[in-house]
Amino acid sequence: MSAFFDIIFSSHFGYSVLRVSTPILFAALGALISDKAGVINIALEGIMLISALTGVIFSAITGSAFFGLFMAVLFGGLVGLSLGYFSLNLKTNVILAAVAINLIAIGGTVFILYLVAGDKGISSSLASKVLPKINIPLLQNIPGIGPIFSGHNVLTYLAFLSVLFIWFFLYKTPLGLRIRAVGENEHAADSVGISVVKTRYIALTISGILAGFGGAYMSMGYVSWFSRDMVAGRGFIALAAEAMGGATPIGCMLTSLLFGFFDALANSLQLLKIPYEFVSMLPYVATVVGLVIYTIRKTEKIRRIQEKAAEGGNA
């Protein structure tokens, strides 16, 4: 047991929580933007996978990690846009369209990987690049705290900065106002000449871009290669994180950190000779439990309001 607490309270553990939270946070913010516009985006999973491969391929071709990142994000945005096309123009149910995108992503990335790298499992034959890590001056020298917050991949910092950007975007800009209006009452938005379709396109594209960052981080930061199914449900976890976060940017950040905690815990527990399969389950179990606790609390709250009002009425 003491070994367990040694792990949790080490700065290494704190560092890895932030490290593993990064992709989930990007995707959760992506889920948030599309949710605010009234669309469920379960294609985040597939988009991350596609972007992860895109980043690897283009960074290998050009030798530039940042060009790889750019292409990964571009592709993420494009897939988000195409989800918009399927659901908004072709009027395919958005969940089914996203299932289709995820299927295409799972098979398609292996297909492309085989064509490019000659392997169906891993991209190790490609000389892909990794995005740089950043040491923060002054902060890095503070004992205990420095090792947790300094020396992360550039995308980790971007992910947490994005929380701020997305908050400003949603609540302080005209486009954010429109996105929220479209999500809450699309007829209202439509009647004042806001194009619901266009607004949702924009939201889905931004959602795809954010997932694209998350995907690029997976293959160019978290690890330095692409392997099949490497996203492993993080896009789906992000959906749960967004729901639990009460559909706010700050909430998304807190819940992403929570899942990051369990993910990091799973990685650390492997050192303690607990079966690998068992600890791998942890983040998923935590997600279900978290989601259920969140929804229970929500229904309880409504019930309490009923009861309280009833008591007040009788008094």
Next chain:
Amino acid sequence: MTKSQRLFEVYRTGLVILISLLIAMVIILLVSEEPGEAMKLFLIGPLDSLRHIGNVLEMMVPLLFTGLAVSVMFSASQFNLGAEGAFFFGAIGAAFIAVNWNLPPVIHPTVAILWGGLIGSIFCGIPGLLKVKWGSSELVSSLMFNYIAYFFGLYLINYFLRDVNAGAMVSHRFVETSKLIKIIPKTRVHFGILIAAVMVVITAIFLFRTRWGYRIRVIGTNIRFARYSGINTDRAIILSQVIGGFIAGMGGSIELLGMYRRFEWQYLPGYGWTGVIVAILARNNPVYVPVAAFFLAYMRIGADIMSRSTDMPNEFVAIIQGIIIILIAATSFLSKQRHKMVVKEAMS
């Protein structure tokens, strides 16, 4: 649906399949060094020998089960994507009985299949329960359960059933009595296809001729109306998910006992996701599930045969399948033609 509308849907589905095959052709032309050979194998490979025809029928079996499972779950308008996990975990359950128990033939696989079904029903039932009890999204929780089923299943196999003498991470061999008999000589087509056929009939009767199926369909079309009518919607929703999970779990067990000698899956096999495509092609109607399952099985076997003797990887089928989902589910695809038809009927 009027007759002309039904005909129109058939025409629309046919057109989607044609378009997706055309896209397959284009991909082959772009990627392959030997497009002629690849296309030939893809299109008629599955028919060129009894063995290949057998392959198609074998492939149909898991797709029939997951297709039926998803059809039942989607009929209640629940986006439970847990068929994948139920299929996998049902097979794990069956593997335990197939390895550890000694029972007479016939009874042995029957017990294993029912046990697998039961486990599958729990797996799909829980997301349903969480949904009706607290409104937790069944979509998200069923996706999480797929991963839980995967890791927990691997854990059980590796720590309780693993044959350490075998090179790979596989289970001990199944007891002979547990296996499903082959029914077509020179192929691996097994008894499971007959069970699948029976399940198609039972599921169709269940959905269209029983009060439970009726309730599920009412809920699927308008849940508020169902509630208003006094239907216990919670119970019916859970029932639909439990039955869907049962069928998926049965499917996993049958696939394992019919096709394998040990449990040897290292990944989720993906039949649950293909089941979603089957259900969409069949419009959640069990009667059309065999047609959809046959088409998808044919395409997959065609791709497998092609990938074995040419340079085309078979994963490209996933791209084709994705396109099929999008177009079939696209209500606006050919909607102008449909509108014209409606206008014509109204004018006449």
Next chain:
Amino acid sequence: MTDEPDAILRMENITKIYPNGIMANKGVNFSIAAGEIHGLVGENGAGKTTLMQILFGLNHPEEGKILLEGKEITIANPNAAIAHGIGMVHQHFMLVPSLSVAENLVLGVEPRKGVSLDLPEAIRTTEALSKKFNLKVDPRSAIRDLPVGTKQKVEILKALHRGARILILDEPTAVLTPQETDELFDELKLLKDQGNTIIFISHKLNEIKALCDRVTVMRAGKSQGVFAVADVTEQDISRLMVGRDVILRVEKSVAKPKKPVLKVQDLMVVNRFRKKAVDDISFTVRQGEILGIAGVEGNGQRELVEALTGLGLYASGDISIGGKDIKKLSIRGIRDLGTSHIPEDRMTYGCAADLSIEMNLLSYTHDHPEYNKNYFLMDINAINEVSNKLVEEYRILCSSPQQEVRRLSGGNIQKVVVAREFSSNPKLIISDQPTRGIDVGATEFIRKRLVTLRDEGCAVLLVSADLNEVMELSDSLIVMYGGKITAYIEDASSISEEALGLYMLGLESQGPEEIRRVCHD
């Protein structure tokens, strides 16, 4: 008919067919003059709303053209309509509940400061407009906290803010109290004096007479002509609307009430916003009587009906049906006591539009022994037989009982609902807006049926926003205002519309003893 020399706007030969095959407009001609208030009347389903949606770019016609000041224009979407100076206030408000009045007002034309939204400017704009057009609103309150009348003002301001010169109002008075209606009329007349043109959609003829200069009458998707309001009587218009005199009277004998069926004691219902929607009310409904509930919509009627039928919870008090407390009963349990329910909104609660008529008729009775062959299988023949019988008995116009409900007209859909609810031997019928938005024939049919069931010993609770209906059909009346009962009128035929209006607006209220009389033992 009058000629129109200086029409500001002209719609010619408009034809619209919906994807479900319904022809909503057939070669409609419509024109309005600058600076007039132009009435557009017709029964529900006559095509008024469709025509106006075409004008506002929400719908697109199969044929026809639109001329603004003599020039042909195309209106592809609401944006185009707004650009041409056409604004619309919809029947269902187009407001975003969680946003403030100012945010709603500027939505789509937001003032900016750099990249961000300039909220102070939006508030200033709202205040200025509010003053200019004498429409009082508080720019900072959230829409969801406002009363209906105020929301409507926000809607009108929104249109004006976007430069509307032609203002379309789709049944604006349907949700207003008589007082609010008067206020609205004054505001509209002021707008007219300021040079705006107004199209006023309604099916209340007295309002057309009070407000409009000219009126266009529509019936079954066609225009019946344009008239100067001063030249025609209400009877003339009503004849054009329905093709014959509206039958308002319901033939019925004096009620002979017997034992109470529904007893409500000190009932309180709390809604999502912690408001007491139903506040401590008691009443009974007896066998053989129709008890009407009059009141402006949104005064607790919906929550009351939901509590009675089990669709919603109630905080405290007792409800019993046939002597049995329903607190712990499911919806099914309440129905099994002999309760039938005609829901307010037939498309939301009353039917499954994608299923057949047959399937819809069975939603409550599908597990009764007469429709099941054995424990497992339903009896298709018995189901066919009974649905054929009901379709005939209730004169449901359809190609067969297998037809999807979605393809029927509103009146026929309502007949499907009514056929199901009336055919299960009810002891208590909770009838919420039973004839809303349906044709005269179906309305008459349903009202007669309700009286017949009453005479057979049913207890009927009638909730209706249609004052005519509730006054004509009920034997006794209670009035709901602010979640409370403000009056009990033992003989519904003894009270005038004006007197009822005072109770409905909460301007007058009976004493507790008088109201207590509605509780019988």
